[in-house]
Each structure stands twice: as C-alpha cells, then as structure tokens.
Amino acid sequence: MPETKILKLSEMKTNEKARIKSYSAKGLLKQKLYNMGFIPGSEILMVRTAPLMDPIEVMVQNYFVTIRRTEAKIIEVELI
Amino acid sequence: MIKIALAGQPNCGKSTIFTMLSGVNQHIANYPGVTVDKKTAHLSHSGEKIEIVDLPGTYSFSSFSLEERVAKDYLINENPDLIINVIDASNIKRSLYLTFQLLELGKPVVIILNMMDVAKRRGLEIDVQKFSELLKVRVVEAVGSRNIGKKEILSSITEAHKHKATGFEINYEELEPYIARYTEKIKISSEISPRWFAIKALEADEAVLSKAGITKEDMDEEYRRIHSEHQIDIDSFLASVRYQSADYLYHKCVKETSEKRETFTSRADRVILNRWLAFPFLAGVIYLVYQLSIVLGYKLTNYTWPYLAMLKNFIISVLPEPQFTDVPILTDFGIWMTNSALALLNYVPIFLILFALIAIIEDIGYMPRIAFILDRVFKRYGLHGQSTLPLVLGGAFVGGCAVPGVMATKGIADERARLATILTVPYMNCLAKVPFYALLLGAFFEGQMTVMMFFISTVTIFIALSVARLITLTFLKNRETAPFVMELPPYHLPTIKGVVLRAFQRVWVYIKKVGSIVLAVAVVLFMLLQFPGVSADKQAEIRKRTDAAVLKFYITAEATQYHGILKENETVYKLINIYNTYRAQKMTASSSAAAERIDAALQAEYPELAGFIIPENDEQKLINREIRTISRTGQTLLNDMKSEKIRNSFLGMFGRSLEPITQFAGFDWRVNVAFLSSFAARESAVATLGSIYETGKTDQRAEEAISEDGLYTPLHAVAMLIFMILTPPCIATMIVVRIQTGSYGWMMFAIFFPMILGVVMASVFFKIGTAFNLTGLQTMLVFYVSMAVTAVAAGLFKGSSVNWKGGYLK
Numbered sequence: 001m002p003e004t005k006i007l008k009l010s011e012m013k014t015n016e017k018a019r020i021k022s023y024s025a026k027g028l029l030k031q032k033l034y035n036m037g038f039i040p041g042s043e044i045l046m047v048r049t050a051p052l053m054d055p056i057e058v059m060v061q062n063y064f065v066t067i068r069r070t071e072a073k074i075i076e077v078e079l080i
Numbered sequence: 081m082i083k084i085a086l087a088g089q090p091n092c093g094k095s096t097i098f099t100m101l102s103g104v105n106q107h108i109a110n111y112p113g114v115t116v117d118k119k120t121a122h123l124s125h126s127g128e129k130i131e132i133v134d135l136p137g138t139y140s141f142s143s144f145s146l147e148e149r150v151a152k153d154y155l156i157n158e159n160p161d162l163i164i165n166v167i168d169a170s171n172i173k174r175s176l177y178l179t180f181q182l183l184e185l186g187k188p189v190v191i192i193l194n195m196m197d198v199a200k201r202r203g204l205e206i207d208v209q210k211f212s213e214l215l216k217v218r219v220v221e222a223v224g225s226r227n228i229g230k231k232e233i234l235s236s237i238t239e240a241h242k243h244k245a246t247g248f249e250i251n252y253e254e255l256e257p258y259i260a261r262y263t264e265k266i267k268i269s270s271e272i273s274p275r276w277f278a279i280k281a282l283e284a285d286e287a288v289l290s291k292a293g294i295t296k297e298d299m300d301e302e303y304r305r306i307h308s309e310h311q312i313d314i315d316s317f318l319a320s321v322r323y324q325s326a327d328y329l330y331h332k333c334v335k336e337t338s339e340k341r342e343t344f345t346s347r348a349d350r351v352i353l354n355r356w357l358a359f360p361f362l363a364g365v366i367y368l369v370y371q372l373s374i375v376l377g378y379k380l381t382n383y384t385w386p387y388l389a390m391l392k393n394f395i396i397s398v399l400p401e402p403q404f405t406d407v408p409i410l411t412d413f414g415i416w417m418t419n420s421a422l423a424l425l426n427y428v429p430i431f432l433i434l435f436a437l438i439a440i441i442e443d444i445g446y447m448p449r450i451a452f453i454l455d456r457v458f459k460r461y462g463l464h465g466q467s468t469l470p471l472v473l474g475g476a477f478v479g480g481c482a483v484p485g486v487m488a489t490k491g492i493a494d495e496r497a498r499l500a501t502i503l504t505v506p507y508m509n510c511l512a513k514v515p516f517y518a519l520l521l522g523a524f525f526e527g528q529m530t531v532m533m534f535f536i537s538t539v540t541i542f543i544a545l546s547v548a549r550l551i552t553l554t555f556l557k558n559r560e561t562a563p564f565v566m567e568l569p570p571y572h573l574p575t576i577k578g579v580v581l582r583a584f585q586r587v588w589v590y591i592k593k594v595g596s597i598v599l600a601v602a603v604v605l606f607m608l609l610q611f612p613g614v615s616a617d618k619q620a621e622i623r624k625r626t627d628a629a630v631l632k633f634y635i636t637a638e639a640t641q642y643h644g645i646l647k648e649n650e651t652v653y654k655l656i657n658i659y660n661t662y663r664a665q666k667m668t669a670s671s672s673a674a675a676e677r678i679d680a681a682l683q684a685e686y687p688e689l690a691g692f693i694i695p696e697n698d699e700q701k702l703i704n705r706e707i708r709t710i711s712r713t714g715q716t717l718l719n720d721m722k723s724e725k726i727r728n729s730f731l732g733m734f735g736r737s738l739e740p741i742t743q744f745a746g747f748d749w750r751v752n753v754a755f756l757s758s759f760a761a762r763e764s765a766v767a768t769l770g771s772i773y774e775t776g777k778t779d780q781r782a783e784e785a786i787s788e789d790g791l792y793t794p795l796h797a798v799a800m801l802i803f804m805i806l807t808p809p810c811i812a813t814m815i816v817v818r819i820q821t822g823s824y825g826w827m828m829f830a831i832f833f834p835m836i837l838g839v840v841m842a843s844v845f846f847k848i849g850t851a852f853n854l855t856g857l858q859t860m861l862v863f864y865v866s867m868a869v870t871a872v873a874a875g876l877f878k879g880s881s882v883n884w885k886g887g888y889l890k
Contacts, residue, residue: 028144029563034319035140036565037174041320048349051358052456055465055564061174061323064345066452068459068564 005079010056010072012046018077020044020060025074033075037061044077081129082241085155088166089178090137091445091569093194096224097166098134099578101233108585115490115820116150125234128241133160141181143286145493145562152287155185159271162188162241164233169199169206169221170570172334176326177319183215183248186273188240191219192233197226198570203338211333216246225575249275250325254310255317258282258302266292282314345570349449358453365446366472369437374479374511377430384429388422389668397661403653407718413606420602423512424595424812427481428587430511434473434484436583441469443574447491448566455564460875461545462552463504464497464564471501471544474508475537482506482813483590486820493566496559500552502820503830504544509537510809515766516758517801524797528857535864536805542871543806547837549874555829593819594812601811605757608731614724622721629713636706640699656714658686659707731756745803745842746796755803759811794856799846802863806838 012018020040025033037060038044045059055068088094098106102121111118119134135154136147143149154160165182167175172193183189191212193199199206212219218236222229252259262278268291270277280288284299306314352361395418399411441447451465458467467489474485485505492498517536521529614622630652662678669675679694695701726732735752742752808814808831818827841863849859 029565030315031142032144032563032565034315035142035144035177036567037177037323039320039323040316042323048353050452050456051353051355052453054456054459055452057353057452057568062171063174064349064568066448066564066566066568068455071563071565 006076007079008073009044009058009067009075009077010069012056012058012077012079014046014048016046016079018044018046018079021076021078023075025071029071029074036065037063038065038075043080081131082162082237083158083160084130084132084162084164084237085158085160086132086134086164086166087151087155087178087182088137089139089168089175090567091572092137092166092168092175093224093572094134094137094166096575096578097164097192097194097222097233098132099575099581100222100224100227100230101132104581106581106585108589110819111150111154113822114146114150115822116146117490126238128238130237132164133158138178140178141280142283146495156270156272156287160187162190162237164190164192164237166192166194166224169193169196170202170204172206173323173326173330176329177322179215180250180322180325183217184250184273184276184279186245186247186276187271188243188245189217190233190236190240191215191217192229193219193221194224196221196228197223202341202343203336205335205337207333207335211329214329214332216248225573250321252279252318252321254312255282255306255314258306266294268292279318283318284315343570345445348571349568352446353449353452362450362453365441365450366476369434369441370472370476370480373430373434373437374481377433378479378511380429380433381426385426386668386670388425389664392418392422393661393664393668401654401657403649409610412610416606417599417602420598421595424591424598427511428591430481431484431587431590432583434481435586436579438469438473438484438488439579439582440574442491443572443578445569445571448568451566452568457875458497461548462497462500462556463545463548464492464494464501466492467497467501467504470505471508471541474505475510476508476541479511479514480508482508482510482809483594483816484586486813486816487586487590489820494562494564496552496556496561499556499559499821499826500548502817503551503826503833504548506808506813506817506830506834507540507544507547507806509540509805510813512809513804516804519766520797520801524792524794524856532801532857532860535860536801539864539867540805542867545871546867546874549877590816594815597815598810598812601759605731605759608734609726609729609757611730612728614721614728618721618724622717625713625717629710629717632706632710636702640703652710655707656711659711726753742839744847745799745839746792746846747800747803747842748791751800755807795846795849795854795859798849798856798859798863799842801860802845803838803842806834806841808834 006021007018009018009020020038020042022040023030023033023038039061042060047057047059047064049056050066055066056072057064057066059065086094086098098119098121102123105123106119106121109118109120110116116136121132121134123130123132133154135151138145138148138151141148141152141155143152155163163182163185165179167179179189179191193206193208193211196206208219208221218240220229220232220236222233259275259278259282262281263274266274266277266281266288268274268277277288277292281292281294281299282302284296284303286296289296289299303314306312351357395414396411399414400408402408402411447466447469450468453465454468455465458464470485470488472480472485473488474480474482482505485508486502489498489501489505492501517533521532525532630649634652665678666675669678695704731753732749735749735756738752739747739749742748747755814827814831817830818824821827845859845863848854848862849856854862
C-alpha cells in the first residue's frame with residue numbers, strides 16, 4: 001500500500017484529490033463545515049485558488065465551495 | 081386555512097417555485113426585528129385557502145446564520161400545517177441533508193424535485209416512485225422556471241394535508257438510546273415531534289436546550305460520556321449519518337446514465353474565475369451595470385421627467401394662485417412638498433434598472449463569485465468579498481446611489497463586515513452630489529475640471545476603505561464575524577418574471593418606506609426655513625417696489641385700446657400667472673404639435689387675455705413686453721424676499737450659530753444653510769445656494785454669481801468639496817441604514833460621524849492650504865495623497881480577523 005500523505009487543506013495544489021481526515025475546528029466553524037458537507041471521510045477536490053491567491057475553491061459532496069485559507073488551515077486531509 | 085412553510089437549501093430554485101405558485105400575489109415584509117425578507121402569498125385551491133411563507137434558504141437548521149435562526153424559529157413557533165421542501169433534482173445528495181431534518185419535524189411534507197430539466201440534461205434518471213416510497217412522502221417533479229408542475233404541487237398539498245405525517249426516521253445507530261432518553265425527558269408542548277427536539281438537544285442547540293431546561297454544562301458532561309463509551313463526537317456523527325443516508329438513498333433512486341461530463345458551470349468558471357481573466361471580466365460586468373443603470377437610467381429620466389413635471393404643473397394649478405409678489409403660504413408649501421417628492425420619484429427609473437440587474441446577477445450566480453475574486457482585498461479592511469457590489473452601486477465612479485448600495489448588503493453573512501459595509505457605502509459618490517460638484521468646479525476650477533473630478537471620484541474609495549478599517553477595529557470590534565465558507569452555485573438563467581417582480585417589489589419598498597420619511601423631513605425643513613419670516617421693514621420695502629412695478633404696467637396699458645380690460649389688479653395678477661404657467665408648459669412641450677396644442681388651449685380658456693400672451697398686433701406686443709418685464713421683476717422681488725426669509729429663518733439662525741465651528745473650514749452661514757437644507761435631498765444644496773446668491777440678474781448663472789461674489793477663493797471651494805465628499809448623501813440613505821441595521825443608534829452614527837469627520841477634514845485641509853499658501857488644486861492634491869496613503873497604511877495594519885466566538889455588543 002502506498003504511503004498516504006497528510007496535509008492541510010490550505011496546502012493542496014490545484015486538481016489534487018484528497019479525503020477529509022479530521023479538523024480541530026470548534027463552534028460556529030465546525031457547524032458550518034458540517035452543514036456544507038465537509039464530513040470526515042468524504043472526498044475533496046482542490047479546484048482553484050482565487051486570482052489574488054486567497055480564498056480557495058474546492059469541490060466537496062459534488063458542489064463547489066469557497067473557503068478562506070485561514071479556515072482551510074484547520075482541516076486535515078489525506079491525499080488520494 | 082392551510083399554513084405552508086416553503087423550505088430548501090440556497091440555490092435550489094425555491095424562489096422560482098414560490099413565484100410560480102403565487103404569481104404577483106405576494107407580499108414582502110421583514111421578519112419581526114430582523115432584516116431578513118419575509119415573503120408571503122395567499123392563494124386558494126379547490127375551495128381551500130392556502131398561505132405560503134417562503135423561508136430563507138438554509139443548508140441546515142443550526143444557528144449559524146441569521147437566516148437559519150429565522151427559519152428555525154418560524155418552524156418551531158409559527159406551527160405551519162405542512163412543509164414544502166424544494167430539492168435541486170440535479171444535486172439530490174446534498175439537498176437531502178436538509179430534507180432529513182425537515183422530515184424529523186414530524187409534519188406532513190411534500191417534496192418538489194425542481195430543475196428536472198437540468199437533471200435530465202445531466203443524464204440523471206430519477207426513480208421518483210422509489211424516492212417517494214423510501215422517504216414516505218409525496219414527491220412532485222417540477223421545473224419552476226418554466227411553470228411546470230404547479231397543478232401537481234397544489235393537489236399534492238391538499239392530499240398531504242388530509243393525512244398525517246408518516247414518520248420517516250433515520251437510524252442514528254449508537255445514538256438511538258440517547259435520542260430515546262431525551263425524547264422521554266424533554267416535555268415541550270408543541271406539534272413538532274419530540275424526537276426532533278431530542279436530536280436538536282443532542283446537537284446542543286441553544287434555543288432547544290433553554291426551552292427544555294437543560295444547561296450547557298449538563299450537555300458537555302453528556303458529550304464526554306458518549307465520547308468515552310462510543311468514541312464518537314455527536315455532531316460529526318449526526319452529520320456523517322445524514323450524509324451516508326443521503327448517499328444510500330441516492331444510489332437506490334438515481335441512475336447516472338451518461339458518463340460524467342464536465343458541467344457548464346465548471347467550463348464557464350474556468351474562464352470567469354481564471355487568474356488573468358477574472359478581473360477584466362469583473363470590471364466589464366461592473367462597468368455594464370453602471371452604464372445601464374446609472375448612465376442609461378439617468379438618460380431615461382429625461383423621458384420620465386416631463387410626466388413628473390406635468391404632475392407638478394397640475395398640483396400647482398390647483399393650489400391658490402399667487403397675487404403677484406404675494407404668494408399664499410399654502411402654495412409655497414405645496415410646491416415645496418411636490419419638489420421634495422419628485423426629487424425622489426425622479427430616481428425610480430434608475431432604481432428599476434438597477435434592481436433588475438442585481439436580481440439577474442443574483443439569479444445567475446455571479447454574486448458569490450465576485451466575493452471569491454475580491455475577498456482578499458476587502459478582508460484587509462474588515463470588509464467582505466460581498467461588499468464589492470454595494471460599494472460599486474454606492475458610486476465607485478462618479479454618481480451611484482447609496483440607497484440600493486445599502487440595500488444590497490443584505491446577503492453578507494459576516495455581521496461585522498455587513499455593518500461596516502452599510503456604514504461605508506454612504507461615503508461613495510452619490511449621483512445627486514454631482515450638480516453641487518459641477519457648480520463649484522464651474523465657479524472655481526474652470527480649466528481644471530477633469531483632474532478635479534478625477535480626484536473627487538477616486539478619493540472616495542480610499543476614504544471608504546480607511547473608514548471601514550477604522551470602525552471595524554473600534555466600534556465594531558466585538559461584533560460577530562463569520563467564517564468564510566460559501567457555495568459557488570451552478571450558473572442558472574434567470575426568469576424574466578422573477579427578475580421583473582423582484583425589481584418592482586424592491587422599488588415599491590423604497591418608495592413606501594423612504595418616501596414617507598423624506599416627506600416628513602421636508603415638512604420640518606419647510607417650517608424651519610419659513611419662520612419666523614420676513615421683517616416688517618423688508619415687507620414694506622417689497623410692497624413699495626411691487627406697487628411701483630404695477631404702476632409702470634398701468635401707465636403703459638393706459639395708452640392702449642386695452643385699458644378697459646386691464647384696469648383691475650386681479651386681472652393683471654391673473655395675466656402674470658397665466659404667462660408663467662404658459663412658459664412652464666412650453667418648456668416641457670416635447671414637439672411642435674404639443675406646443676400648438678398648448679397655444680390652442682390657452683386661446684380657448686382665456687379668449688380675452690390670450691392675445692397678450694401670444695400677441696398679434698403692436699399694442700398687444702407692447703403689453704406682452706410689459707408682462708415679461710413685470711413677471712421678471714416679480715421673480716426678482718420674490719427671490720429677494722426668499723433670501724431674506726432664509727437669512728431670518730430658524731435654519732438661517734442655526735447656520736449662523738454653527739459659524740464658530742465651521743469658520744475653521746471657511747464656511748459662512750450661507751454655506752451652512754445650504755448643507756443643512758440639502759439633507760432632505762442633495763440636489764437642493766445647489767438650489768439653496770442659488771437662491772441665497774440670487775442677484776436679480778436673471779441671465780446670470782449661479783456659478784458666476786458665486787465666483788463674482790468675491791468672498792470665496794478656490795481654497796474655500798476645496799473645503800466645501802471635502803465636506804460634501806464626506807457627508808452622507810441624504811435622509812433616504814439614512815432611512816435605509818436604519819432598515820438594514822435595525823437600529824436608530826447606527827442611523828445616528830451614520831449621520832453624525834461623517835459630518836464630524838467632514839468638518840474636521842475640511843478644516844484641517846483648509847488650514848493647511850492657508851498656512852502654506854497653496855492653490856485649490858494643490859490643496860486637493862494634498863488631500864488626495866493623504867487619503868491614499870491612509871488607505872494603504874490601514875490595509876497593511878493587521879487586526880484580528882478571526883472572531884467567530886465574538887458575541888453581540890448590545
């Protein structure tokens with residue numbers, strides 16, 4: 001089995017695919033992320049970064065979500 | 081009556097379904113106490129009365145945003161009989177996340193699979209029968225944008241209403257024993273299923289916990305116990321189970337027949353959000369919105385204005401007629417009120433276009449993309465990517481309008497950024513300030529108009545950004561902010577009906593709310609300008625000059641064959657009024673045919689007197705010339721009296737009493753009065769200055785009058801410009817600030833903070849200009865550079881941007 005690489009969502013490169021591992025978010029952000037479909041175990045695709053490099057756009061649960069890098073830092077993913 | 085709540089996730093096409101069901105028969109208000117739109121419609125189907133309330137679009141029923149709180153409160157407290165859940169058929173899996181939570185409420189539910197056309201195009205084959213069986217509810221297919229499915233929805237509503245909910249349940253496995261325990265424990269008398277309350281309690285929903293009398297500490301204890309026993313976090317577990325169930329359901333009911341093709345949205349976004357093309361494209365869109373609404377809309381007012389002028393002429397015609405220089409106060413008042421109302425109505429074409437364009441941009445799905453592109457810049461100033469459009473509408477070029485700008489802040493999720501945007505939009509350049517700029521530039525900067533206008537129009541964005549940074553670091557420091565996690569919805573074609581309806585609704589809200597208050601302020605201003613009135617000495621002097629003018633007319637008339645007709649004062653006054661009306665009508669006549677009609681009407685109505693207005697023989701011409709002269713003299717006398725009245729009025733006294741403060745900026749009482757009176761509508765600054773400076777030379781323009789007056793230098797003009805740039809546009813904007821913030825406190829802040837800032841800035845730069853002996857243009861340049869440097873510095877200064885736990889500062 002190839003070794004999996006764990007990194008922060010904010011560190012993913014365009015067109016990389018990953019699985020959401022966990023996140024240390026609390027309160028509002030955690031609630032919001034669940035509602036938007038960032039569920040541990042789901043696949044996530046890095047679509048693009050904004051023209052000014054922040055925020056980033058990802059695809060999760062078959063829809064496009066944009067998230068600031070400060071928030072994306074909290075989410076750990078596993079490249080697949 | 082069946083009370084229905086219409087629920088769904090954002091961008092599922094809920095509004096098109098609502099429009100399809102209700103037609104134009106819908107009402108917009110705000111939910112009590114908050115600024116979220118509450119849309120309601122009443123209709124009847126097979127003898128049954130139905131009330132539909134369109135809930136705000138939400139992903140879930142947590143308490144993340146104002147919309148979610150509003151939707152949840154409505155469902156708990158208003159007790160609807162039935163819930164319609166709109167689902168985006170092309171994206172069922174994630175829509176089910178909300179559906180499950182709605183089903184748990186235990187109310188009858190009808191599901192609408194909307195956008196079936198999009199789903200088919202993407203090659204999705206949905207087994208609606210199976211779907212309905214698994215969820216145990218009625219499922220209707222629909223295409224809201226093409227009016228497909230209305231009949232089926234209505235019959236499903238009446239059907240579902242007759243039966244009780246069938247109790248669909250998700251199995252939360254390990255959590256079930258806890259849910260069962262809380263279902264027993266929580267006793268809330270409500271028609272909502274106890275199971276829902278139990279699940280919400282486990283989600284630590286504060287509203288439910290406080291209703292059930294459970295403390296946060298108890299819940300934390302429970303969390304720890306569950307975590308040690310089952311190794312699960314409750315909220316992540318609930319969320320995953322819901323997504324897994326959605327996945328299961330999806331695979332049971334939906335077949336993907338064609339291969340996964342790239343969607344139009346992905347392809348379009350590759351261009352629209354491309355690193356190099358995003359900015360040119362955005363600039364193009366903004367330019368187009370600006371051109372179509374502000375520029376074209378302004379031209380359009382040239383066509384609508386004659387109708388408003390006709391209305392004005394009509395109102396004046398029913399008011400008591402002036403007896404030459406003796407104008408009844410009722411007439412004065414009527415004209416004043418009409419002018420105030422028309423100043424507002426004049427902008428309606430601009431607003432209609434603007435609101436329609438905003439609705440189109442919203443429906444297409446470009447709005448969140450603008451935020452995506454620009455968030456990084458605005459974030460530095462405590463604003464939000466979504467602040468872009470409000471600021472542009474407020475006047476990123478010369479001449480926007482703060483009213484729609486402030487209104488467009490509605491969708492900003494981040495409370496602090498939303499307030500900051502509302503409070504900074506008024507710093508942008510409003511259209512009605514332009515005549516004032518033009519007046520001062522024409523008077524003092526004839527050769528440098530272009531460069532001055534460039535300074536004026538671009539300095540505002542620096543000011544707005546600096547102010548935003550300042551207030552987010554101070555007054556708004558403890559306001560709730562929100563994490564930036566936003567959906568970029570698929571692109572959709574908007575429906576004409578939806579766009580037109582929304583544009584008209586928003587304009588109507590504007591007219592209703594703003595109109596009433598502006599008129600109230602107009603009354604107050606009228607009183608302040610009217611009283612205590614002209615002194616007895618002045619009145620006597622005017623009387624003497626009036627009599628002299630009339631006497632001169634009689635002497636001329638005496639020598640003609642018409643002296644028989646023209647010997648009563650009443651007749652002469654009437655003749656002057658007829659002449660004035662005739663001239664006003666002629667000015668608004670759009671064609672020569674219309675002008676002929678006016679002539680014919682005059683001859684028909686006043687067969688005896690028409691000859692003096694449209695003279696045919698030499699003697700009539702002579703008298704006609706005299707009428708023109710006496711009318712002009714009358715105008716001069718009236719203006720003289722008016723400026724005397726303003727000088728003596730309460731507002732005049734107030735303006736004078738402000739002189740000790742405003743003298744540092746070089747403003748005398750006349751400028752103060754002009755600024756004070758212009759608060760009802762900015763246009764009146766020019767009118768007031770004009771009438772104060774009225775010299776009696778009718779062919780002299782206000783620009784010349786002011787510059788020839790000799791009291792002011794270009795430096796004074798710069799101080800006035802700085803003050804005008806900084807002051808809030810008008811009372812209408814302030815009312816909208818009140819509406820959008822829900823607080824008079826912020827309205828007061830929005831009025832006085834910029835005014836104080838304006839006086840201070842005007843004084844500082846006036847003093848700098850005086851001290852260093854700078855020209856007006858040099859002073860303006862110093863001001864411009866100072867603002868630009870401030871804005872850049874403010875952007876570099878980092879404040880805390882993460883504040884999710886911050887509470888309200890009441």
